[in-house]
Each structure stands twice: as C-alpha cells, then as structure tokens.
Amino acid sequence: MNSLDQHRQVRASGLKYLPDYALVEQVFPEDGVRLFPHTEQLPVIYRAVHREFFEQLPDHLVKTDHRGTDARKYELYSAAFMFCELKNALREDGLAFIPYFRKDFVPRIAIVQHATRTTPKGKWHFFGLFDEKLLPLLHLNGLPFALSTHVLDRYAERVCGKTRFSLPSFLHLIFTSNGLFMRVGDNALALMIDHREESFIALTVAPDIPQAHYFTTCLTAAQISRLEPDQHTIPVLFHFGPGLPENVRYNCDYANEHEHFIQMWKKKTLPSPLLEDRGIKDDSHISWHTIVKAMRIHHTPLRPGTRLAFQGNMHSTYFNLMDAAKTPLPIEEKTLTIREKMEKKMAEEKAAAQPSTPPPAETAQIPA
Numbered sequence: 001m002n003s004l005d006q007h008r009q010v011r012a013s014g015l016k017y018l019p020d021y022a023l024v025e026q027v028f029p030e031d032g033v034r035l036f037p038h039t040e041q042l043p044v045i046y047r048a049v050h051r052e053f054f055e056q057l058p059d060h061l062v063k064t065d066h067r068g069t070d071a072r073k074y075e076l077y078s079a080a081f082m083f084c085e086l087k088n089a090l091r092e093d094g095l096a097f098i099p100y101f102r103k104d105f106v107p108r109i110a111i112v113q114h115a116t117r118t119t120p121k122g123k124w125h126f127f128g129l130f131d132e133k134l135l136p137l138l139h140l141n142g143l144p145f146a147l148s149t150h151v152l153d154r155y156a157e158r159v160c161g162k163t164r165f166s167l168p169s170f171l172h173l174i175f176t177s178n179g180l181f182m183r184v185g186d187n188a189l190a191l192m193i194d195h196r197e198e199s200f201i202a203l204t205v206a207p208d209i210p211q212a213h214y215f216t217t218c219l220t221a222a223q224i225s226r227l228e229p230d231q232h233t234i235p236v237l238f239h240f241g242p243g244l245p246e247n248v249r250y251n252c253d254y255a256n257e258h259e260h261f262i263q264m265w266k267k268k269t270l271p272s273p274l275l276e277d278r279g280i281k282d283d284s285h286i287s288w289h290t291i292v293k294a295m296r297i298h299h300t301p302l303r304p305g306t307r308l309a310f311q312g313n314m315h316s317t318y319f320n321l322m323d324a325a326k327t328p329l330p331i332e333e334k335t336l337t338i339r340e341k342m343e344k345k346m347a348e349e350k351a352a353a354q355p356s357t358p359p360p361a362e363t364a365q366i367p368a
Helices: 039-054 070-088 149-160 167-176 221-225 254-266 288-298 332-352
Strands: 009-011 022-024 026-028 033-036 097-101 107-119 122-130 138-140 143-148 179-184 188-196 199-205 213-218 238-240 306-310 319-323
Touching: 039 070, 039 107, 039 122, 070 097, 070 107, 070 167, 070 288, 070 306, 097 167, 107 167, 122 138, 122 149, 138 143, 143 149, 149 167, 149 199, 149 213, 167 188, 179 254, 188 254, 199 221
Parallel strands: 143 213
Antiparallel strands: 009 022, 026 033, 033 107, 097 107, 107 122, 122 143, 138 238, 179 188, 188 199, 199 213, 306 319
C-alpha cells in the first residue's frame, strides 16, 4: 500500500498553490484504519497552505517568532484563525486546517489528519495535526479523544438542517471554541461547546468506555437545556498524546470563565445559523487578500504588555488576553489548582468506572 495511486482520490478545492491536487487515503485493511490525507501528502499540503497564508500578511507578522510580543502573536493567531475559517467553510474535499500555538507560543496553521477506525461498536474518528511533522493524536484532558459517526450525523441533522454538513467547519468549531463539561442525569458526561452568539451544542461521552473521551451523539436543544453543571470547574484542554500536559506558563482565571459560560447557557439560546446557512454557498468569491485588507483597516492595537493566558498548556486553542498592568504574572497558584482539579476528576471517574469492553484505541493503535 505504498503507492498513492492505490487509494481513493478526491480533488483538493480552494488551494491556490495546489490546483487540482489529488488527495488520497492511506489504508490499513488489517486494522480497519483509514487516514486522510495520506501521510506522504501532508508536507506538500503544509508548504502550499503556509505559502498562501503568509504571502498576504504584512512583514511584521511574517517575521514573528518566539521573540515576538504576545500582542504580535495574538495578531498572527487571529489571522491564522480567519484563514482556517475561510478555507474550512463548505469544503468538499474533507481537508481541514486548525490554528494552534507551538511550544514557543508562535501561532501556526496545522493540517488535520483524519483517522477512522471500524470496530464492532461502529466507526470512530480520531484526529492528528501536522506542523512540519506529524504530531501525536489529539487527546482531551489527558484521555483519548474520538467522535462516533453518529455524532457527525446528529450534528448535521440537528444543527445544519437543510444546509450541507461540512466536517472541516465542524472540527474548526470543536477545536477552537470554549467548552465546559456538564452532567446528563446521574452518571453520564457531556461536553458543551460555545457554538456562536451565546448558543451551544453538546456531545455526550460514551459511559461504557472507561478512561476515554469518546463521544457518541449530539444532543437536541431540549436535552441541552436539561443538563446540569459538573461539580468540577476545570477547563477543556485538547493536547497531543496521552497524559495531562505539564503547565509551562501562567494561566487564566478559569473560574470567572466558567461562571460566564453557565450564565450564557441559562439563557437557553438556540444554535444560530452557521456561516454556510447565511447565504454563503462557497468561498470562491471571498479571497484571503480581501480578508487581510479588512484586518488592516479594522485592526485595534492591543495595550503594551498584554499577555496571552492559556488554560494550562501552550497547545490549548482557548485563551484569554491579560493586561499586565492589572494582573500580576505568573499565576502559579491558579495553574496548580486547575491541574489538581483535573487529576482529581480523572481519579474519581476511574474509581467509578465499571469493567467493560476496552476502548478501540486500547485494542489496536491507530498507525501514525
């Protein structure tokens, strides 16, 4: 299975420097695993995407590195976020891009490698990122993360409605939005995600797969309104590989964010239309050049000394901006408290878990 020609092909769309590029799968039939795009194609896509991204940016952003100020890095992240949102909207090829921070806090655009694995319990979807090299599979709060096909189907039905479902846009929403764990009944856990304009979606965790965050469905608006806040006030952290990431930098005050999140949820606002619901049929008439011009016109400079405050690790996509003149740094105590809460929560869930069928990730590792 080394030849790319042996796999199913789909034409890439909307990539300036890869016109008509044939994206293919990498198949491991003995494990029931499919990877998309093929691992050998990731460096090619990565170079083309970053060339298109950086060529329209002003020099001060192109040259931003680990020595840059947090204000400069935030400006670069905002550009990366909008580029990914534009490119992910209504893609037909399934290729997805996610903005994220490297360990030196310099933002980059990562290519998502979508892994699917067929098991007796159905098809599970895992995700890895490529940034000059293939990073370990994404985990959520120290545990393996996966979505069932049922999640994608129910989201398409209950949120997208008659609008065509876009997996890249859905992944952009999941990995770049604020989230909060909630309770469904006595034992089940749900991840509630800030959708847009104070509306939410919620995904339920499989109760019969211990020590994993495998999500099985997308709840209705009525079910979301009946959720109960979890007793642990902890952030939602996506990171690479198993185990909780070490805290290497100051943290935002998540307790205030938690309270604000709950107050928005109590308003019970229905999910608002997605970008594609608002009459945008494709992104061909919106150029990256046009967006960069609008950024320059409407850009509001941040105050000197503004710092990026993450929820516990540098790879988190959710963060706050902190005014150094008003908030002393680093906030070591808050960082430690959040980590302790996460470890306590994981220990309690492990103790409460009943023996059951092991999760797919434990029975067969997805090939990298």
